[in-house]
Amino acid sequence: MMMELSAYRDIFIEELNEQLERIDQSLLTLEHAPAPELVQTIFRAAHTIKGSASTMGFREMSDLTHEVEYALEWVREKKPEITAKLIDTLFRALDAMKLLRTQYISGGDYADCSAVVAEIKALINQPAEPQPVRLPVLSPAEMLLAEEAVAAGYSLLSLAVTLKEECLMKAARYYMLLQRIEDVCGKVIAVALPAAAAAGADEDSRYSRFAVVAAAGKEIQQISEQLAGDSDVQSIVITPFVPGPSSVIGAAAAVEPLLAGPPSSPNKEQRGNSAQPTVRVSVERLDHLMNLVGELLIEQTSLADLSAAGQRNDPAKVLPGIGGVSDHMGTIIKELQEGVMKTRMLPMDQLFNRFPRLVRDLAHKLGKEIELVIRGGETELDRMIIEELSDPLIHLIRNSTDHGIESPEVRAERGKSPKGMITLTSFHEENQVVIRLEDDGQGIDAVRIKASALSKGIITEEQAGFLTAQEAIHLIFEPGFSTAAEVSEVSGRGVGMDIVRSQIGRLNGIIDIETVPGQGTVFIIRLPLTLAIIKGLLVNVSGRVLILPMYNVAEIVRISPEDIQIVQGEQAIINHGRIVPLSWLRDKLHYPRTERSSKTIPLVIVRSVDRIAAFAVDEIIGNQEVVIKSLGAYLGTMNHLSGATILGNGRVALILDASYLVSH
Amino acid sequence: MSSLQKEQYIELAVGAETCAIRIEEIHEIIKMLSITDIPFTRNEVKGVVNLRGKVVCVMSLRNLLGMADEPYTRNTRIIVVNYREEFVGLIVDKVNKVTTYAEIHPPAGGHNRSREAVFHGIGQRDDQLIGILKLEEILGG
Numbered sequence: 001m002m003m004e005l006s007a008y009r010d011i012f013i014e015e016l017n018e019q020l021e022r023i024d025q026s027l028l029t030l031e032h033a034p035a036p037e038l039v040q041t042i043f044r045a046a047h048t049i050k051g052s053a054s055t056m057g058f059r060e061m062s063d064l065t066h067e068v069e070y071a072l073e074w075v076r077e078k079k080p081e082i083t084a085k086l087i088d089t090l091f092r093a094l095d096a097m098k099l100l101r102t103q104y105i106s107g108g109d110y111a112d113c114s115a116v117v118a119e120i121k122a123l124i125n126q127p128a129e130p131q132p133v134r135l136p137v138l139s140p141a142e143m144l145l146a147e148e149a150v151a152a153g154y155s156l157l158s159l160a161v162t163l164k165e166e167c168l169m170k171a172a173r174y175y176m177l178l179q180r181i182e183d184v185c186g187k188v189i190a191v192a193l194p195a196a197a198a199a200g201a202d203e204d205s206r207y208s209r210f211a212v213v214a215a216a217g218k219e220i221q222q223i224s225e226q227l228a229g230d231s232d233v234q235s236i237v238i239t240p241f242v243p244g245p246s247s248v249i250g251a252a253a254a255v256e257p258l259l260a261g262p263p264s265s266p267n268k269e270q271r272g273n274s275a276q277p278t279v280r281v282s283v284e285r286l287d288h289l290m291n292l293v294g295e296l297l298i299e300q301t302s303l304a305d306l307s308a309a310g311q312r313n314d315p316a317k318v319l320p321g322i323g324g325v326s327d328h329m330g331t332i333i334k335e336l337q338e339g340v341m342k343t344r345m346l347p348m349d350q351l352f353n354r355f356p357r358l359v360r361d362l363a364h365k366l367g368k369e370i371e372l373v374i375r376g377g378e379t380e381l382d383r384m385i386i387e388e389l390s391d392p393l394i395h396l397i398r399n400s401t402d403h404g405i406e407s408p409e410v411r412a413e414r415g416k417s418p419k420g421m422i423t424l425t426s427f428h429e430e431n432q433v434v435i436r437l438e439d440d441g442q443g444i445d446a447v448r449i450k451a452s453a454l455s456k457g458i459i460t461e462e463q464a465g466f467l468t469a470q471e472a473i474h475l476i477f478e479p480g481f482s483t484a485a486e487v488s489e490v491s492g493r494g495v496g497m498d499i500v501r502s503q504i505g506r507l508n509g510i511i512d513i514e515t516v517p518g519q520g521t522v523f524i525i526r527l528p529l530t531l532a533i534i535k536g537l538l539v540n541v542s543g544r545v546l547i548l549p550m551y552n553v554a555e556i557v558r559i560s561p562e563d564i565q566i567v568q569g570e571q572a573i574i575n576h577g578r579i580v581p582l583s584w585l586r587d588k589l590h591y592p593r594t595e596r597s598s599k600t601i602p603l604v605i606v607r608s609v610d611r612i613a614a615f616a617v618d619e620i621i622g623n624q625e626v627v628i629k630s631l632g633a634y635l636g637t638m639n640h641l642s643g644a645t646i647l648g649n650g651r652v653a654l655i656l657d658a659s660y661l662v663s664h
Numbered sequence: 665m666s667s668l669q670k671e672q673y674i675e676l677a678v679g680a681e682t683c684a685i686r687i688e689e690i691h692e693i694i695k696m697l698s699i700t701d702i703p704f705t706r707n708e709v710k711g712v713v714n715l716r717g718k719v720v721c722v723m724s725l726r727n728l729l730g731m732a733d734e735p736y737t738r739n740t741r742i743i744v745v746n747y748r749e750e751f752v753g754l755i756v757d758k759v760n761k762v763t764t765y766a767e768i769h770p771p772a773g774g775h776n777r778s779r780e781a782v783f784h785g786i787g788q789r790d791d792q793l794i795g796i797l798k799l800e801e802i803l804g805g
Binding site for chain 2: 544589590591629630631632633634635638640641644646650651652653654
């Protein structure tokens with residue numbers, strides 16, 4: 001690489017990542033819904049990569065992308081049918097590009113991409129001719145198998161097998177050959193067959209050519225000799241198999257880049273770039289919903305019967321029956337609600353899978369050794385929340401790698417293992433999802449935070465005196481706060497911890513920070529399972545029913561007027577030994593004052609993200625599940641409300657936004 | 665203006681004034697519902713109502729036309745209109761009838777220029793003149 005360009009290296013890698021991600025997603029979408037504009041998107045991305053790679057003197061990449069671009073142009077011009085083979089070829093090219101990228105970052109030697117280039121060329125030049133069967137793209141599970149085999153001293157081979165035209169019962173021959181290959185080589189890891197034959201075609205002919213990836217303990221020559229001599233086999237071509245980018249990466253990070261790419265991966269979710277997001281729901285879940293609807297219909301019939309009976313005879317006699325039906329319907333509706341909610345759920349892995357790569361890349365860049373351990377990726381959460389969580393989590397993880405984990409030298413000095421550890425865990429706890437991000441780094445130094453906040457004018461000298469260590473730590477969420485000595489790529493993006501706070505707040509979440517200087521930091525994020533239906537606390541303020549999200553209600557207490565203290569000119573109460581600011585909800589919302597009859601004041605203590613505040617209300621009504629309805633676009637942004645709901649009496653009740661309440 | 669003449673209009677009253685709204689722009693007319701007021705909104709936003717499970721924002725047409733509020737009566741109605749792909753309610757004192765106009769004049773310049781913009785034109789039937797409301801202007805302003 002030319003020296004004067006090294007300053008742009010990071011920008012180039014960032015752009016490269018972005019474009020590769022774009023190609024990745026577009027290819028996935030293209031596979032499901034062929035659209036010319038997607039080909040255009042991929043073409044543009046490839047073109048951008050080609051341009052910047054050649055500027056950076058990264059010949060290997062620009063040459064490969066040139067071929068990809070060529071292929072895409074061909075697709076654009078000739079508009080061939082988007083076949084699985086075409087997609088696969090492009091995916092393999094993408095994998096090769098990712099491999100080159102990885103090698104570029106680590107500064108190693110570049111892999112030979114001529115095989116992929118040949119594949120692309122073959123695709124374009126002889127679209128009509130039957131192609132040699134493509135090599136299998138390994139799924140993550142297969143990838144692990146392959147890695148285990150390599151670790152055990154086996155070498156990976158790919159075997160392209162062509163059966164003779166006259167061979168009968170090709171399917172049977174195929175299975176026998178697989179067995180044979182397994183016997184001779186050691187282990188079959190993956191098999192690729194051509195896509196299912198077109199309707200009407202001979203199903204058996206599908207098996208006439210196939211490719212196998214096997215782990216072998218012998219030389220190619222030896223295997224070739226042992227497999228030869230089968231009268232039904234036209235040819236077996238054996239070559240060393242080069243898997244995707246993973247072969248150069250450690251095991252944990254290896255699976256991640258593949259997950260996003262190959263068509264065999266489970267990660268086929270269409271990202272939010274299409275206008276109509278779609279959901280994959282298992283038939284089992286749908287059947288369950290259907291059954292529940294069926295039960296509801298039956299209940300409705302019995303309700304109609306009861307109504308008719310009530311009209312003929314004494315209505316009072318049918319009342320117990322109606323009560324029973326109502327109870328039963330309530331149970332069904334509850335189950336239906338849960339069932340429908342589940343169709344909106346996604347496993348957390350959807351999000352977590354992006355992080356091994358992130359941590360790895362960051363660790364490289366920062367010259368640190370970091371291991372990311374992920375647990376509980378199967379925890380399900382509303383898809384919308386998962387999407388919204390991405391940015392704040394990325395930011396927290398970047399923070400942990402950047403500011404949390406120390407350099408290997410410092411760690412060694414402090415008697416820690418040179419390898420830092422970041423643990424990302426998620427699990428269900430009651431009605432919420434908890435995400436724990438734990439690092440064994442240097443912890444957050446409250447004194448340093450305080451000093452930094454003071455110098456930046458976030459707090460005054462006087463305020464600094466009052467702050468406890470815990471409160472000081474929460475200053476990292478203040479806008480404009482950053483202890484990073486230099487403006488890194490992270491801060492360059494304009495994402496600060498205050499954004500983390502506002503985004504988690506929007507999701508009705510709560511963040512706790514536990515830190516021990518020198519030992520590490522834990523961020524604990526608690527989130528509701530869904531935003532569509534929440535448990536709400538109904539309160540009465542000036543004759544109006546208002547709803548507070550139950551997730552944000554820390555406590556309900558009754559105080560007498562004498563308990564209210566005046567601290568720094570503001571009303572406050574002491575709750576569990578800490579000072580909590582108090583305000584009257586009716587004043588905050590500019591509602592008229594009403595006469596109070598009771599001597600005590602009901603207080604709702606509201607928490608959002610890391611802040612807490614107490615609100616005096618006229619009356620606590622109780623809690624219930626409420627369906628959140630939008631207030632509509634006409635009213636514009638209503639920061640103080642997260643929506644409205646319709647109460648049992650048909651009236652609309654407003655749902656207050658907890659993060660607004662505690663921060664204004 | 666010829667296209668406006670063939671159309672049907674709903675004639676309504678706010679204060680001493682009679683106005684009309686193109687029937688195509690109207691989703692339905694309902695009796696007064698209990699309104700939930702919303703803090704920190706403009707004065708003409710009266711709040712939200714439950715329209716068969718939908719939360720719909722209601723505005724005071726009196727306020728929008730620069731008149732003060734009056735207590736609601738038995739005749740008060742909410743005209744639910746389609747505005748930018750959602751429903752918005754307009755509170756009016758009274759809904760008179762469905763009608764058409766023989767002749768439609770361009771909005772009068774007159775003494776109150778600021779109000780000229782909120783009318784499509786002036787409908788004339790016999791010797792009565794009725795302002796035809798331009799919703800885009802009234803609700804978007």
